[in-house]
Amino acid sequence: MTDKQILEWKNRFAVAGAWLVAILFFFPIFWMVLTSFKTELQAIAIPPLLVFEPTLDNYTLIQERTDYTQYAWSSVVTSLGGTALAMLIAIPSAYAMAFSPTRRTKDILLWMLSTKMLPAVGVLLPIYLLSQKLGLLDTKIVLVVIYALINLPIIMMILFNYFREIPKEILEASRMDGTSTWNEITQIVMPLAWGGIASTALLSVVLCWNEAFWAINLTSSEAGTLAALVASFSSPEGLFWSKLSAVATLACAPIVVFGWLCQKQLVQGLTFGAVK
Numbered sequence: 001m002t003d004k005q006i007l008e009w010k011n012r013f014a015v016a017g018a019w020l021v022a023i024l025f026f027f028p029i030f031w032m033v034l035t036s037f038k039t040e041l042q043a044i045a046i047p048p049l050l051v052f053e054p055t056l057d058n059y060t061l062i063q064e065r066t067d068y069t070q071y072a073w074s075s076v077v078t079s080l081g082g083t084a085l086a087m088l089i090a091i092p093s094a095y096a097m098a099f100s101p102t103r104r105t106k107d108i109l110l111w112m113l114s115t116k117m118l119p120a121v122g123v124l125l126p127i128y129l130l131s132q133k134l135g136l137l138d139t140k141i142v143l144v145v146i147y148a149l150i151n152l153p154i155i156m157m158i159l160f161n162y163f164r165e166i167p168k169e170i171l172e173a174s175r176m177d178g179t180s181t182w183n184e185i186t187q188i189v190m191p192l193a194w195g196g197i198a199s200t201a202l203l204s205v206v207l208c209w210n211e212a213f214w215a216i217n218l219t220s221s222e223a224g225t226l227a228a229l230v231a232s233f234s235s236p237e238g239l240f241w242s243k244l245s246a247v248a249t250l251a252c253a254p255i256v257v258f259g260w261l262c263q264k265q266l267v268q269g270l271t272f273g274a275v276k
Contacts (some may be wrong), residue, residue, distance in 0.1 A: 155204055
């Protein structure tokens with residue numbers, strides 16, 4: 001075989017591998033959506049049914065039993081609020097670490113990132129008691145603060161790497177012109193790193209939206225998110241797969257559509273700094 005033929009076969013195997021990985025990732029979503037249109041008996045049938053008469057009874061039951069709009073609104077508010085608070089803290093912090101580093105800068109970043117290894121259940125009790133004392137249980141405020149804090153290490157690390165791609169000569173020239181720190185951040189650093197900031201914010205929104213542990217343990221009916229709504233459909237009587245699949249589909253659909261609409265900005269942000 002010639003080198004050209006070998007390269008063609010390698011490309012074919014690469015494409016086939018990419019399709020296989022994509023199918024493996026997509027299949028659980030496909031099966032969840034498919035199950036949401038089945039009855040409970042069809043959902044647990046063995047062998048699994050691929051051909052059946054679809055029904056909307058599960059979605060009708062969800063609308064009758066719960067206020068989906070309220071849970072969805074809580075997810076939107078807490079996800080955007082947690083992201084906004086985290087970015088408000090992370091941007092100036094990452095700026096300081098990227099352009100005024102010390103010998104301990106990388107150690108601090110590593111220590112911050114290591115806090116992600118802490119089991120959430122290990123700090124549940126003190127955070128629960130503190131929220132109770134402050135009267136913040138079952139409120140969106142407590143979720144906004146928690147979401148911002150748990151995602152802050154990742155956001156800081158990503159923004160730090162984005163900001164380091166900005167040539168320091170640009171900042172040195174602006175300082176010679178007497179630019180203030182605030183103007184340097186808002187008029188120079190942020191516009192130059194806008195793709196990275198946008199992709200980081202999108203990632204944070206997705207992480208906040210998918211967070212279930214804190215939403216289930218710190219909220220109930222007033223500020224519960226879609227994650228809490230999904231958890232409410234598991235009962236001591238057992239798991240009702242078709243109803244769980246329907247409510248999970250409703251919980252996933254908004255963020256999937258959001259990610260699909262923002263995929264261009266996300267890809268641009270992820271490739272920021274790859275080409276000089």
